[in-house]
Amino acid sequence: MDQKRDLEGFASGPVFTLVLRNAIPAMAAMLMVLIYNLADTFFIGQTHDAIQVAAVSLATPVFLIFMSVGTVFGIGGTSVISRALGEGRKEYAKKVSAFCMWGCVIAGSVMSLFFWLFMEQILGLVGATPDTWELAESYLNLVCLSGPFVLISNCFSNILRAEGQSGKAMMGQLLGNLLNIILDPIMILGFGWNIAGAAIATVIGNIVGAGYYLLYFWRGKSMLSIRLKDVSRNDKVCSSVLVIGVPASLGSLLMSVSQIVVNGQMSAYGDMALAGIGVAMKVTMITGMVCIGLGQGVQPLLGYCVGARLWERYQKILKFSLLFAFALSTVLTLACYLCLDQIIHAFLTDQNAFAYALRFARILLSTSFLFGVFYVLTNSLQAMGAAKASLIISLSRQGLIYIPALFLLQAAVGVNGLVWAQPLADVLSIILAVILCATTTKQMMRKPIETEGTIS
Template sequence: MQYDKALFETMSIPKAVAKNSIPAIISMMVVFIYNIADTFFIGQTGDELQVAAVTLAMPVFSLFIGAGVLLGIGGTSLISRSLGEGREGYAQKVSAFAFYAAIVLGLLMTVVFWTFMPTLLKVIGVSPDTIDHTRSYLTYLAIGAPFIIVSHTFSNIVRAEGKSTLAMKGMLLGTITNIILDPILILGFDMGVTGAAIATVIGNLFGALYFIVYLVSGRSILSIRFKDFQIADGVMFGVLAIGIPASLNNFMLSVANVFLNNFLMSYGDVQLAAMGVAIRANLIMIFVQIGLGQGIQPLIGYSYGAKHFDRLRGIIKFSVITAVVLGSVLTFIYWIFADMIVQSFIDSEEVVTYGTEMLRALIISGPIVGIMFIFINVLQGLGKVIPSLILSISRHGLVFIPLLYLLDAYAGLSGIIYTQPITDILTVIISVVIYLIVSRGLVDHKAKR
């Protein structure tokens, strides 16, 4: 029962980043497949209203993932710093807290969503044509809230002990299950969006069980034993201090999508469906960068906890360069094949036309957007609460929503389409400024030592 100490302390920086980030990137591709599987197979029905319903439900699914991010990223940051400081027993208390908190939070969200479903449907902006499909999808999806949260919590936390490949395998198990069930339930049994929701729930159940089996097998330094559960001694506060800013990114994504969907509804269901397809298609670019950032976060936290400041700065420099190279390559590929990518999601000429324009707009910021995700994860790994909070709410909140109102007023649908790339460019600038301020503190800290 030992974590991968060589990964954190002696392995070369490029190799350590690759070892932890490649499985994390693959895991994010798995999340991407989760996101597109429902849309792809529902798109094969040729029913644009069902595609629009899944688009409308996306903010709700993001809330479930956000709860997993809250506990997972918060737990990972605290555990990696604790391991760097040599406090293995404390790390076990953190992982046990995250496990039981995930179960309780999931059950609460299930009850709340079922109870307030009519209000929820109004908030996310359903139309008379999409309300039945959206209600059906969300009713079944809510059942899986505990499984979704546990799965996403521990796909993050096991990376804190250097088990990035294991995290990838857990996500793969859930995704493969979902992909197998989607065509059977959606098309074979003609269940449409209901079948998509059931497949998603079962897939996440399998993923959650995979992590639970690993954690009770004795192969992990972490614990989910109830005797290790603790909220005192800074455990709950330490998780929430970083977890809340991290999850706010998902929460603000949900809020931003609700705003975006409501703006698009005034232009029609076709435009709404097209943006839903474009956003999902763009997730490859975004998730590659998020995966790179999540892969380095445990390395950052451990190096900071162990006071290895030179290694910490080396990891950041290498990761920023890697993010720019990856972003540039993906942007080029997306631009060339945009129409083919969109067409693979849905067979509707009008949706494809709008979707292609929207996708090309979204990728304008592609070469540099990864810098923002690197610095978000750096701040989380360092345990910097306020800077992390500011950056987390900027992309989908402080910058995006005001820009959405402004550009819609002055440029209509075109303004809405270009809101996200402009937001990304501004947020990258904000992230660089915040990191430069924080990094001066690291230099001062090292000098004092």
């Protein structure tokens, strides 16, 4: 009954209240993910060993690949489920949810095995040096233990929002990440386990977060399902999820790949430069992660409106979300600028590493005020089921635009060029997102009901 009332709220009520009610828990969840990501680096930084900070910077993008694959099922499933509920197709929504659950189990297990088997090749690829090799290896070997749980947690923190349970969607991530933050100082500093302690805390946190979502379903609190018997190979369940989930995941995957490329190129300038870029990227994550949460929070609202063909309401929600996103990302960017020295000092004490981080962070923050608008536009495309447009956006920002820019700008201006590639990619990709969102919305509004679905 609660779920039905929450879904009815998607179609009525003040837009301001609806957006905030769904976006704030999503932003809070991503804020916890941010704090969790910062915690490892922060407490490792308290060892006053910049080599360990560099090792965590090398290992982080590899671990984030697990989260990006969870996005395949989380964002893809949310898009399909929210539109299905808008159309009144609850049984189909159950099939999609169950497919996402078992897809996470299989994909997570396969990925963990792959990383263990090819760990040496992966470390060579990410630019590990003789000083950082063993540290990064120990971190990743332990973190791979939680592979399936990372995917499940990342997936269902999105899917629960599709049935209006934004608060419960937040709680799983909140519990897992909070536990990780509590365990970090105990295991890194208290037990003296250093980088291995950070990895163990990460494993425990992810298992607890996934366990919360599994318990929620086993208690029968959801209108959706994770039962194996509800998994269906019919009704295009798999293709419907993947056609949106894969493009969405590519954005996260390419973010990891591009960070690996940056680390590989940056390692030529020394471990202190590598530690500096790792911390500088975490500074911009403060704005980026919160804005990702905002986009994910409004996506189910937009998807429901698409399924129910409430186009006037869709446009009101999108307009308010864009204005709110721009204001939020601008405030967060300004706050980071004003507190930049203090933020970096929390992670680095080595003066060379600090100087690199300060210079790199100032460059990266030059366009972070645009993050909110970009992520709302990206999620609006996913909400409409616009597979081709989503694919173009995902490939562009961290791939087709960013990676070539890395090599071109490095050749032109050296180490600073590696950093300026990201602001350039941000500007070009947001222009592309505005164009694609405007044209796709017009296309969807012209589609007759009987032919509407996932558009190319």
